[in-house]
Amino acid sequence: MPTPKILPCGDSAVTVEFGTTIDPDINGLVLALDDIIRASPPAGLIETVPTYRSLTVQFDPVATDYDALVRLLSEATKDLAPHNAVGRRWRVPVVYGGEYGIDLEEVASLHGLTPNQVIEIHSSAIYRIYMIGFLPGFTYLGGLDKRIATSRRLHPRAKIPAGTIMIGGEQAGIAPMDMPSGWHNLGLTPVRPYAPGRDPVFLFAAGDEIVFEPVDASRWEALEKAVRAGDPVAEEVRR
């Protein structure tokens, strides 16, 4: 792996870039460096923001020794081992197709598959949460089977409902709230990755894994009721 680049982001941040692609090893290095910095934060540190391929380190410029920070980051990235599957694995129930996943049939026909085959392929993969953003709790998932990878819609929708299980290109995701989207909607989950006022506010973290469990539409009401009562419904499962 080439030496990571330390890119200036004004006077109050640097981005440590491990690569320019979506890759589990690159993301594993990002999360490993994040762990190191969080475990012993240098003076002046404000917060760290891990993404697919880089760690942005934000700091108070006046309270930070910049040269020492750069030395620390350079040192920490030497001999860094990717931190793969660092987190928990979650099972997320999904009602696929119909009014729950309005693009399922179109995605199936685009790939010459039946809707059931798409459900089977989508729900048998193990997804890795590469990062959370750009919205609160939005999970960027890697691990989508290439057989159902689907270019984004030509005409994005102004609003899709919270809990939408979607795919776009080779990525998959779960909508944490009503949001605009150009991805394809395969199903819906009552699980809320982000719920202000709930403890925990955020269910998932970068480095966690997600598996989807197809459930029958008849169970929707009961699951949704449990979520409303504060039950996360997403279950932590053993690897």
Add this chain to the structure above:
Amino acid sequence: MTSLVVTSCGPMTSLQDRGRIGYQGFGVSPSGAMDRRALAMANALVGNPPETAAIEFMNLGGGFTCEGGDLHVALVGAGCILSIDGTPVAPQTSVFLQEGQSLEVGHPRNGTFAYLAVAGGFAVEPELGSLSFHLRSRLGGLKGAPLKAGDRLPCRAEAQDREPMQLPVDPLEESGPIRVMMGPQDDYFTLETISLLLESEFTVSPQADRMGFQLSGPRLEHAKGFNIVSDGIVDGHIQVPGSGQPIVLMRDRQTAGGYPKIATVISADLARFAQLRPGTSVRFRAVERDEALAAARRLKDWIAALPANLTPVRFALTTEHLLSRNLIGGTVDALAPATADQND
């Protein structure tokens, strides 16, 4: 409990403090006051720490009434004039608002953002460590919402024994180009494009809000395409989407994004940039870390010295005296062309 009751306000009137720290890794924007210098001044005038939550006004003023007790208040930013029961208060001066009185915040005259601070701050529960309202996350403010007519803001109403104070005109106020540091993705652009950024005049477009300011000007061409795998974003990043028209990302920005960022506005110039109104022209100048750091240090020292720069208004606090003082101060200062915050 002493409360400020909103009688009228614009759609983006909200509580803002330093911002929400520590949740960007979960996709939560930091938010916070667009002009932290004005926030610090308003807070200093009423004896608060510089990052205490205040009411931020964007583009429009507002009206309030005071219920349940008296309040020590101050308004700073964008040349807005504060009036009590129709009587203007001198700029950069705190004032006591008595129970039953009405307070009016005039529209911005030379900027966009103004801050109304109350002594002791607001008795509102923070969400994820901050009172700052963020539209997308539905966090902060009053139950995840901006202020609207009828809202009641409970106030801690502490430190009411202080006297009204004044601050001198902001000596830090600078003009000239907005200073940037190049990067993080300046290598996605040709040298010609970088020269264009640093030598051209841009105009703040009407698409300027708490998330970002769209600029119009010469098209900034990419050398290596305009799609990158999303990476982290900070306040002041100048991202260049496919249109070639740059967007300066502000407090309510996303936490990650997939357009190359050619340069970053230095932290000390963000407040001045935030006050540029749509239609204003703006230029950029590249600086090295040393200059950016010196400016950041000067700003921090200046904010720390604000309490020492306060001078008491020195009038007995009877209504008559206060009103006569305010009438004179308001008449003189409200009409003077040069007031606290000249940002354009």
